[in-house]
Amino acid sequence: MKQRILHSALWVGAILMNYPFLWMMLTSLMPLEQATKNKHGIWPETWNWKNYLDAWNAAPFGQYFINTLAISITVTVSVVLTSLLAGYALAKIPFKGRGILFALILSTMMVPFEASIIPNFVIISKLGWYNTYAALIVPWCANAFSIFLVRQAFRSVPNDYFDAARIDGCGEFRFIFTLGVFLVRPMLITVALFAFLGSYNSLIWPLIVTSSESLRVIQVGLTVFSGETGVRVNLLMAASTIVILPTALLYLITQKFLMEGAGQAGIRG
């Protein structure tokens, strides 16, 4: 009985939380006149599946998707690699200055992003990376949050594994990339998911460092529907639905690993 109440409550909550998406999907199927009337709880007068085709054709979304996926996947892989190595070093190797270094790394989390836009842009342009993939990828290849998470994960793994490996004569790097990865695999997947999401959903940085159409990313692409004429709401909703799908799928797939991974995230006093 208690389970039934619990389940109903959870479903009601889930529907309430996702009502905006329901609205989004219903609107994406409406004709423009109906969509601009903004009424809620109304069924589309006609089911314009063609909206999805129109939305797709309104801008080179195919290109945008390829760009965004290329960038996000590269960033994700880099973040996983850099945090794997850094997290291991900070967790398992005692060396002088480790504490200070870790604190310095963490402090970068506290700098507001808006403040770093201009200096980062200065660097990008000095390096000649304006309007290139490098500008969109490199600054995001490592971040303090991911390093922190992986370090936590390694700390909760007993030292026995490392001692055993050393006794067996296994090189440290080899160890990390085989057994180490396996031990913190859940956390690595968590880190990967958040890195991917961050890259996929970013808007301001791509706007600033690129100008040409061929480098445009999806979020910038969505702004094409908000022209001077007003917002083509139905097409924007169709485009947004298309845009959300990959990330929703990604979460569905990685869920299981996330559970185990994020469990290693706590801070002990």
Added chain:
Amino acid sequence: MRFSFSSIWILCLFSFGVGCGAKDNSDTATFRPIQTENAEFWHRQTTVTAELMETIVAQFNAENPSLPIEPIYAGNYGEIYRKVTTSIKAKTLPALAVAYENMTAEYAQSNAVVELDSWVDHPEFGLSEDDINDFFPAMLDTNRFTEYDGALLSLPFTKSVLVLYYNKRVLKAAGLTTPPKTWEEFITQSKQIKERTGKFALSFDVDCSTIDGILFSMGGQVMKDGKTQYDSTESIETFELIEYLFKEKLAYQNPPGTFNDETDFGNDKIGFILRTSSNRPYLEDLFNDHDAWGIAPLPQSDLDNPKTVLYGGSICLFNTTPEQQEAAWKFVRYFTSTEATVQWALGTGYLPVRRSAANDPKMQAFWESWPDNRVAFDCLEYAVPEPNISGWQQIRNRVARAATEVISSMSTGQDAAIRLKKDADAIISKQRN
């Protein structure tokens, strides 16, 4: 042990080094061009108008193949402003970009903008005396900056005026046949619309330019002798008009940054909107029927002395290489020539920048097809531009705030106007330091 500590220091020094390298060349005269094969032009046109822009650029490039212009969509005015200010810090700029005049004033503080007077006087490809006089004076004046001794720093590009759009169907339902000519008539008609149809008369988009436009039409000024005039009688009247419209529930506020007022207008929900003449094409699309809507000049306090606000963007050239500057100047000269400006005006909602456009047969045909098409052009005679001083952007925000205070009943019109003047003048004096 020494090794690890010194490594940390090396890292700090490394980042400092990159930093110092970046701050090294402080404000030398020129900036690196963003690309050298083309002269990059940042604009804000999308969809249809972007295509027309590209056509005109292609026409120019065909005659000037040495350094072609490349038009690039770089966001709206605000976003372009951000990109440019960021790029200035990085010492790299496109060849030219669109900007509001006060933005140009701020770019000029970093020596980023080219003075156009020497180009106008250029022996080979300058502008003749006749050409200069052919520009609408108000449009050209607003590109001269008193802060920089009256130098010409930009040329008009996408100019428009504030007009009154009226919905004939809604007016008819309220028993009205012609749009209001004075503000008194406007209020009477608004009340009539509310009483007879129950609908709101106006969806008001809070924007400094709209407020300044109303202020002008009341016979007032925005600046005089270096101080704002927001505490003048006319300004108080403007804010009290807004106060009245909202208190009597004759108007509601348009969510900022949206065009809901236009869609509401198109759906016969309101009788009037106060918007720029450049939105005409979009309303054409919404209505598709000249019997349903019309364009009228802004209502006035004094019909013998009509005024409205002239706004819109200009183009400025950036201080990059001589080749880029030359290509950019030639393009701007072409774009503001009578032929190109007519082409641009006919394909968008913007106004031509040359008086001789009135003699162009295509222009005249356009006016004959619907008399209302002339309204905005005729307003150019008496359209007044807003100030182009630096710091004006902050004042614009402050003006919008004053209107919001009035709209949300947190202040009376008079108090809001007086406080606004104080704050606006403070902003100006801070700039001077």
Added chain:
Amino acid sequence: MLNHSGKFRPLMTPWIMLFPAIAIIAVFGTFPFLYAVHLSTVDESSPANVSNGLAYYSDALRDESFIQSVTITLWFSCGTLFPVLFFSLTIALGLHRATKFKKILNTLYFLPYVTSIVAAALVWRAFLDPTQGFANEFFAQRGWEPQQWLLEPRGVLHLFLPDMFSPTTGPSLSLACVMVFEIWHSTGFMIVIFLAALSVIPKELEEAVRLEGGTEWTVTRHVVIPFISPTLLFLTIVGVIGSFQAFSSIYALTGDGRGPLDTTQTLTVYIFTQFYDNGLIGYGAAVAVLLTLALILLTIIQWQLAKRRVFDVS
């Protein structure tokens, strides 16, 4: 600890491992901060980089809009962090105890976090539209007065109890709407992490307490909370940092970030405004430095306070 030098681990090893991460973080994370510090002490209107000392800092502390911004940031932070922690923990507990459809339910609760903020904000803006949105329609049906929602600069407290509170006390209705959006959007993130933390609690402990006659509440209070206290601390610290740095949702919902009468202008929006609307880069940099230092301080305080209360259950 044993000395691990020698053949297994050359002294350089940790530095080799750390190098890629440090290189990127130093250049794109630390340098901007140092550059901002530099910018904040230089008089920006002088081309020759004349030093301005701490003038911008004292300007900030005397500026009304800065103080207003700090207040708004505090409202925003407290107003989002506590509800998010509460809701996400409660929901996570519920999901943890559920037995069917877990995968789908988890995904549904995570979805808001996964969405592009631009698209989600558009939906919310339409919902809260004063003339056409469903919120006011709902109000009209019940005979309540329609509200301006995201356009309303007057305080929520004032609107509920006009006689007790002035319109400028407390968060504006607009800010309240932004906070609700932020709570909606961020809850998913914490749910995921809480769920994971809950999944490592040994079931035997919970069973033991239940067998001894404990209610669900007792189990929760005496077993679950202590067990996940490290995670709770982690999420609180991350949550504070995140709430102080929130920007995209505020910007997307209000169109300009500042909101009606600047009532949604948190410190990050304030910094953005100084840089990009007012062109005051030195001043903006000073505020950014202040914000960073405040966050570092807050984090250290939280860490110290919680040290004793967090249980190390390893």
